[in-house]
Amino acid sequence: MKLSPALLISDLKTKYSLTAPSPLSERPHLGRPLFYREDSGLVNNHIYVLSSFSEYQKLRRGASSCFFICPLTVMETEMETVEEAVSSSVNLCVIDTPDSSASVFNYLQEIFDKYDLWEETLMHISLSGGSIQSLLDASYSVLGSPLRLMGMDFSIIASSPGAEDNAGGLPTYEQPEYIEYVTALKQDTLYNAVREKDGAFIYPGHITGHRTLNVNIKRFSKTTHRLVMTEMDVPFTSSAGALLEFLATFIEHALMRNAAHRSPNDKTMHSIFLSILSDRTADYLVISRQLTSLGWLTSHEYLCIVLQTTYLDQQNLTINAICNYLENLFPYSCAFPFEEDVVVYFNLTKSECDVDDISDKIIYFIRDSFLKAGYSRSMTGHLNLRRQYIQSRSALEVGNQIHPYLWIHHFNKIALPYIYQQATKKLPGSMICHEKLLVLKKSDEEQNTEYVKTLSVYLDHHLNAVQSAKTLFIHRSTFLYRLEKIKDVLESDLEDPEELLYLMLSLRLMDQDAEQNASNEQS
Template sequence: MKLSPAFLAYKLSSAFSVLALENLPLSGTLELPVLYQTGSAATAHRVFLCTEEQIGSLSSLPEESSSLFLLCTEELPEELPAPVSIAVKSSVSAVFSFLQELFWTYDSWQKELMQARLDGKSIQHLLNLSLPVFAHPLMVVGMDFSIIAAASEEPSFFPEKVFGSLDATRPLLLSLTESSEYASVRDLDGWFRFPDHVTGLGSLCVNITQHGQSSYRLLLLDTKKDLSDSEGFLLEFLAEMIHHAFLHNVMQKTSPAQSLHTVLLRALDDRMADYIAVSQALDALGWHSRHTYCCLYLQLSDMDQKNLTANSVCAYLENILTGCSAFPHGGGIVAFFNLTLSDFSMTDLMERMVHFVEDSSLNAGFSRCMNGHMNLRRQYIQAKIALQFGTRKYPDKRMHPFNDISFDYILDQATKKLPGYMLCHERLLFLQEHDDSSGSDYMRTLRCYLDNHCNVVQTARELFIHRSTLLYRLEKIKEILESDLSSPDEILYLMLSFRFIDLENEEENRSGSSQPEKHR
């Protein structure tokens, strides 16, 4: 394997005292070292070891920028004589043995990686082979931060510190996605260094492309604070092997006949599905992990009246909407939209769908937009919830985006096991009791006060009362609540409690039955 001048200087400095030119080339161009013979010509792309006695002979050589002259000496010179690029304080034999071992190590690594690819070994296997060579943790991640493969000498390193769903790792993901530096390297070719001030851990990285776009990233993590830029060309070679693995291990398994429907159905139906494999299959079909997706769920109950079939609806959606994959599922129709491929916004999509849904007398639920593949099943669940809950809550509407029903859904879920009056603020019930017994208007006053973000002037204006009257009422309210209404958590709890009471009243009005005893 060819090594770079900068890498040789970096490795030699770990064993010897070294003086080297600044800005030595970083690309791998040099082959096995040889001992320079006085009077011989310089061969391109070779490392020549020479002694101080041979300096005069070297000065008469024509400049050959693609070869490297390495001086072995008893004392390092103050400056390097031309054309020497590196001087080492050691004997020729010691340096020659060191370099031979170095080249042999990386030759062996190159051959092992290439053989592993011929044998169809996994990406994880490639990282395992490379870990001893780099002596730093390695990982391959998707652009949605899913970990494809990882290798470290510390088994617990990755779950604790890198790209997961743990609370400790969420700030890392947030800082990455909001970093302008992260955005600037997203589509870089070749190796690059990502700084530690963004994530707390620096790294050397190489983007891996599929279909002309960066789909994965190989990272070498700087856990020991000693990573050298001179290792970048080695990381590029490993990235080439990983790219080869993606091409031949993923794309062969995902034939053109394997449709988006098949892959998406696997994500929905198989709770034990390997989401990394699903993500790779979608990547191979052009639906990349960096794209933005949303899900639509259509109810089929009224289709017969319109002479519609599930297949005809699916075909219609896929024909009129670029980046759509629609298929029957679970008594309804599921449609995933790749908003990146279609170049739609969510608003555009809703406008395109509203007339079709209404003209067809269908009901539809929409999930939120999300990036990547890891939430496809959750988006499907969101869309079903939006349809089922939205139809029940707002029967006069046919389109139900999840964002429109999410708060009502939270309240509904909260009251599944306990009625609203048992969940709301206990002292608020006492306030209601006081209104009922004394004819006061404290509940309405408090609600208006909270709705106006505790603004006294605005609240008094809406209630058509004097400011001093409002302040008097608030003091009485605080006495009953046994609170000064200064805690944000308590204010949130009180506002939720009013909604729970509203739900109780709505339920009472629907059922026409009397409520059970709510107060002590």
């Protein structure tokens, strides 16, 4: 394995005090060390351990591709100072050591042995179809810092030893702060700016607490994964980026041959629920048997929640991260992307909790992640699972229209507005309401009466004439006079329960029409 001058000096500094030019080349072009022999001459792109400083003076011209190392013990004392010697060169390193040139030569061989063994190990893992986990494990001791491979959806594909407890720059799904980091990162301008960056780059630790050295791994010119090395006790060296890029080539190959670590989550459950939502011809008896075989029984109680994601989630592919977080927070749940949203089914029976318990656990997660949620009713059995999705989706849609400032909407709280919307899907409220009610409305407009308002108050007060008159601030006899006029127009005695229900519904539909017309005029 060829080494760069920068990497070579970085490793030498772990044992020796030395003086070297700055900056050093990052290009890996140097082969194993040699001793100079006049009969063989210089071999380009190699390291030479000198036996005297005069050798360097003799060889430095025309040897720009080589790198020279001279122990201080062989530097003639009458010669210029060490700093002057190094500053006047671009390829000389002076080591302050009592060791002989042979000892320095042997240590250089050990450095090359280490990197050659690493390269051979990576090659063997790659050719034998080994896992990405094996590649990271083999690299940890060489690079000296925790490593992680992450999907751009913030999923953790593999971690090296030492990457536990957030040492990898991002907590695992099981840690409660995981989703907080994801939310902060997806909103960070710098994080989004380096999404497609080429080569190794450093990301500051203002969010994760540790600086990280990163290499984006791309497929069809789009970043799909990121190899992350975290700066812990030892600062990054100038050569660390080149080593990480070298490792990234092997990981890219492993990803291409589909040898990446598979998620441990049970995808069978996901496919069953996706079939329920997307396949209207699905056989529910077959689905019920499949769920039962996984321990989700027909006697169990279920809840469905739909989470409305944001543009940031879609751009940063954090929808999968949200799903993984919820499945780790609730072991008896199934979360999956569906039509740009996240759908979550909870087995309340196996979880030994109710809807309120679920809400208490995720209310702040929903708010802090800038999500909105629609809750279905809790129901027993498998036959209502698709209907529960419709409930939760409807809760989200209608709730956002009525109360756009809220981030959680329960179907039970929007059921009546949902009925009004469903009733007017094909015909406006004015075409399905009580026909005689339109006559009353026209009378109010032409004669400046308040028959519609009077009827509405009367129905709201459960046909109580005294209370209705008080609410309208009119005398009881005046109210009774109006009521008789209303009955004449409606051609009704207002005693039939079904007609009363129809009138109440008609009044709400007329109000809905009025609100819609006002909204259209404003827009």
